[in-house]
Amino acid sequence: MSHQPVAVVGIGQTHHKRKRADVSIAGLVREAAQRALEDANMDWGDIDAVVLGKAPDLFEGVMKPEMYLADALGAVNKPMFRVHTAGSVGGSTGIVGSHLVSSGRHKRVLSVAFEKQSEGNAQFALGGGKGASIGAGGAFAPFIRAYIRRSGAPEDIGWMVAVKDRLNGAKNPYAHLKLADITIDKVKESPMMWDPLHFLESCPSSDGACAIVFTDEDGGKAASKPPAWVLATAMKSEPGWYSGRDAVNPQAAHACSREIYDAVGITNPREQIDCAELYVPFSWYEPMWLEAHDIAAPGEGWKMTQSGATALGGDFPVNMSGGVLSSNPIGASGLLRFAEAALQVRGLAEDHQVGGAKLAIAQAYGANAQFFAMWAVGSSLNPLG
Amino acid sequence: MAPTENDIAIVGFAQTAPDRRTQLTEADLVLHATRAVIADVGIDKSEIGFTVSGSCDYLSGQAFSFVQNTDAYGMVPAINESHVEMDGAWALYEAFVRLLQGDIDVAMAVGVGKNSNSDPSTLFTIEFDPYYLTPLGTDTWSLAALQARALLESGKATERDFAEVVVRNRANAKSNPYAQVSGDFSIDELLAADYVRNPLRLHDLPPTTDQAAAIILARGKRAYDLCDRPAWITGIDHRIEAHLPTVRKDITTSVSTRLAAEGAGAGKGPIEVAEVHAPFGFQELIVAESLGLDASTEINPSGGALASHAVMVAGIIRIGEAANQITKNGKNRTLAHATSGPCLQQNLVCVMEGDQ
16 A cells, blocks of 8 residues: 655644734634744745645635635645534544645645634534524533433533643643633633533634644654654544434544554553543543543543543643643644644643653544544654554 | 556446436435445445545535535444535545555545525625625626636637537537536527626526535455446646636636646546536636647537536536546546636646556
């Protein structure tokens, strides 16, 4: 088969904010892409193809915005591709970009994902653009209540995740929310949004973009900064509703991580993976994904949160960047997870670095917790030795 | 030929009957197209290693519209699946690249568009630069008319040439069971019609269509299990150019089409049949010239995009029709073209060959 090694050699992101009124949509994506190119020590002319990802066009009210963004992303006379797989789209954008290199189609590819949610009404678009939206929190709260009932987790687990991720976000210069003084009490006392989710257990609505530069094995070895090697990628989908579906613990989530683990040779995820960036837009999804991805045993995920294992200094840090709870430009959120995992194994995560991280995974999910995109990245092509 | 494991072929193609205004949902259309192609190839859906669709939320009139469409695949157990907000031709490109990863050997690409939900002259005003173009209320038809005017003024074509393209495509469409518009017309009869956007008349514009199409691809020797004469993709490439037509040097030619054709190796041999995606009839003249085609190539035996034009589907249908010329009609080397965006901004070229 033609599958060739792929290196992440450039990562860039915007400063995420509630409203980036200082830039146009083109300015926003260009800011992230420019930082990724600088990180890769490359210029626009070095890029062979561009992949753009974002969630529904109804967020900004621009249909197929990649057409207009071709100029800003230096794609003129090059291939430009547009991915949209709901909330997992940022992850899919990274995977599609990496495949263009692993297939030998291109040597250097730029993947960019963005959302400029302040341009429109995100809550309206999240409801399908038909009004009367219950929002993402309203959609996921029943799954979370089912998880709590099933696992017997104490009610403060969600609050702990909310505090932990915001403390991590306070160390990330690009994060939208920097709540260094957040406490369990503040989370608990914040308004109830979708029972059991309080306001401070919910993701913000952000303007932001993320960009990754991929290159081949030679490019990775010649890079001026340490590369991250893409060890495995997977995308799995299941229906949002079907008889007998376990929405708390979707089989597509299991299948997605299983494919990654098998490809990398991971037999004990908790021991062998150094850290993970998981798509946690609402606090309780941390323990839920730890179980769905077989990092914790069924019903035990919350104990990892409770024990501090998932904190930055724990034995299995989760969402070192601050996660979706600290920044959520929806279309970019998946690629931000993928980028943070790569930053960690490159050793470039600065104040939110996990010491000695060699193998990291990232995950994004979308729609009714039914679409999953994941990758594993390593500091070398064989981090398990 | 003896295929290597990196050779990828089209082994099946199906489309739904084009409809001016269907009562079916997009998911229904996808179900019909995918069931038809799976039956055509004769496999079980569990043998498909990757499925990818192209569709557009704004055509459906709702965000996340593709999510419901995936119900047509039957995703229990979970499948490898993706979606592009592009014509199905680009979904096929993603499937092609996915097959090159080497871990699967069959993939399916789908395009679906229910264009009857909206008035194209209103809807397509928002697919442009939101700061400098959309506020003008410009629609695709008006920009195409400006391109047509530039072509007339360049001296490369006349309004009579525009009408000739339409007459030929509609006559070709008579033998296409999947044509929405077909028949015998005279050039003079067409030229007598009023302008819709000067110099374009109604027949120069694409029909409004609800439709879906699906293609199954296979890698290496697997293709022979599924098709007697696979259409091997010997080259596929796509390019985009500047968004604002005024920024492009010359809109009477298509630089991105030429680059994509070069990338796909179109000029490495004679092209017997080309299926060209020209939503506006006159654009066929621009694309054919940019592809480097001459009179030896038969263009659009299906009637092209003037026979049916569901945005998000018309491009993948061109690939399917050009593949059919090899799989079912004995041709040896064919080309398909797909386009997107104002004044042919983005173009894809796919060159296919049969075993000789």
